[in-house]
Amino acid sequence: MRTRSGSSYSHLAAGPSSTVSRKKRKLTSADCNYFDVLHDDVVLSILVKVSSTAECPADFLSALATCKRFNGLGLDPLVLSNASKETFAVTAKKWSPSANCFLQRSSRAGNIEASYTLGMIQFYCFQNWGQGASLMARAAVKAHAPALYSLAIIQFNGSGGTKNKKDLIGGVTLCARAAVLGHIDAVRELGHCLKDGYGITKNTVAGQRFLIEANIRELTANNHKKFDGVNLTRLPLLVDVGYEMPVQVSHPANRFLTGWFANRVPDPAYNICSYEGCGRPETRTHEFRRCSVCGVRTYCSRGCQARDWTMGHFKSCTPFMRFAGRR
Incomplete structure (x- = not known):
């Protein structure tokens, strides 16, 4: 008859030291943090995806608050440069020096949405006209359509200066560049400029064509099925018939x-x-x-x-x- 010290109980026969070592191995396996093993490039790719698809600032800030590593890598220029425009959708009630610092840091990282948003805030809210226009120009150089259109409005109105500071030719040029990029309001503004000869040689036919194109783009963007199969180029202007459009989400x-x-x-x-x-x-x-x-x-x-x-x-x-x- 085999006793407890026999081969049938080899795991006990080995003595208590083996039991302790086995427990240590189990604890080591359970306490292992596999997140720390990930390379920084992998974590950065995750954060880039989070920032680029964020639908509100909380989506990105919640990720930064997850752990110390996310908080550190989340402020990497690669992550900030790819952040979506909604990542910078700070509300006026929550504006603070930290929000300003975050926008500045993102702008320096090369994010054109941050440059444009901060430029608009500085120009219109704090009357820092030179700094605000410079930030918007930084975005406009990289073919940011809203920045081009905003700078065109500034040139048309002479904003931040006297009435004599208006630059109609510059406004039309910026507006045309934004229109080429598909900015609907820029297309419409350019159409009015051509119809009225405002800053450009008057061309009523071309102006009307641009206004109709703006309507087509607007209707297509809103996906109105009631216009399926209709030649939109033959429709009267929306402003003429009083067609009510749904409210669109602003920048x-x-x-x-x-x-x-x-x-x-x-x-x-x-x-x-x-x-x-x-x-x-x-x-x-x-x-x-x-x-x-x-x-x-x-x-x-x-x-x-x-x-x-x-x-x-x-x-x-x-x-x-x-x-x-x-x-």
């Missing part, structure tokens, strides 16, 4: 401007663009143009005026309603 920079000036007592001498998706304020009195129909609402550009009209201004524009009633 984070415009949303910041809207929130910033909504939380402050407005200066009665300076108007804010009446299109709710814009948020740009005047930098001097009587800088923006008024609605030629009602004379109540003011706009920084004809693009914003046309968009606000199709968003519902045609319902409250009193002279237009009287004219419609007579018919």
Whole structure:
């Protein structure tokens, strides 16, 4: 008969020391942190994916708060340069020196969305016109359509300077570059410039063609099935028929401007663009143009005026309603 010290109990016969060593091996395997074994390049690729697909700042900031390693590698220039525009969608209520520092760091890393957003904030909110325009120009050089269009508006209005500082030719040039990149408001603005001969040789036919193209792009972007199979080039302009378009999501920079000036007592001498998706304020009195129909609402550009009209201004524009009633 075999005893407990026999071969049938070899794991016990080896003595207590083997049991202790086995327990140590189990503890070592359980406590192993495989995340620490990952190479930094792998972690960076993960963070780049997170930052580039973030739909709000919290998506990215939550990743940075996960651990010390994520917090350190998350501020790497490679990660910041690929961050999406919604990563920088800070609200006006949460603006702070740390948010400003984050935008500056991302801009230095080469992120054009950060450069544009910070440029808009500096130009319109803090009246740092030189620094703001420089940041927007940094994005415009890299073919950022909203930055090109914003700089065009600044040139058209002479924003940050006197009325004599307007540069109509420069505005048309910037607007044309943004239009080539597919910016709908730039296409519409360029069409009005051609129709009116504003900063460019007057060409009514070409201007009308650009306005129709802007309508086609806008309808396509909103995926209106009711226009399937219809020759959109033969449709009248949306601003002519009073077609009501759905509200579109504005750029984070415009949303910041809207929130910033909504939380402050407005200066009665300076108007804010009446299109709710814009948020740009005047930098001097009587800088923006008024609605030629009602004379109540003011706009920084004809693009914003046309968009606000199709968003519902045609319902409250009193002279237009009287004219419609007579018919």
